[in-house]
Amino acid sequence: MAKGKYQQWLEPDNLLLLQAWARDGFTDEQIATKIGISKQTFYDWKKKYPDFSDSLKKGKEIVDIQVENALLKRALGYEYVEYSEECSEDGIKKKKTVKHVIPDTTAQIFWLKNRRPDLWRDKRDLEMSGNINNPFEGVSTDDIKKLIQNE
Incomplete structure (x- = not known):
């Protein structure tokens, strides 16, 4: 009985190759093309075979840590x-x-x-309440007069 294509990619040498490709910055789509499968099959294999998914994660994690370290080094001098x-x-x-x-x-x-x-983010989330159609709702006439007189 012939092995399914996925089985060859669960062998240790091929898992290491997947990890290396992920470490080298190849996208999921590029890796799928390299192993000769569709992008959808690639995502199915990631869900179905933990060893396959873990190899890719390990490869990406190594590079992410290296970039974080380089960024921090650059930020601090x-x-x-x-x-x-x-x-x-x-x-x-x-x-x-x-x-x-x-x-x-x-x-x-x-x-x-x-x-x-x-x-530190540029965008601030502000919550506003009140009636947008009547901005003076809940404000007394006396308060409005005081505001006008103080200007």
Whole structure:
């Protein structure tokens, strides 16, 4: 009896290949094309076979963590060492220079808007109450007169 196509993709080597493709940034649709199945079949396999789905998740998770780390590093600023060689009459001298990368405001804003949207998002949700057709509903005539006189 012949194996179903899905069974070959549940073998350890192929699960590792799926993980690598996900890590390399291939979309679900691109991976489906690479293994020769439709996008719908791909999604069906993800639902039906946990090992298949887990391999894809692991691959994507690794890259997501690397990008998060790079974004945080960029937001906070960092130092690195740069090596160079200089030629002189005495021969070649190796030079070590510590370089500083200043914190990146754009990376900071992006990080804060996504990690602390309650404090940093641009859009604020305001709740309003009252009758839009009659904005003075519930306000006494005396209160309106006082408001007018204070202007």
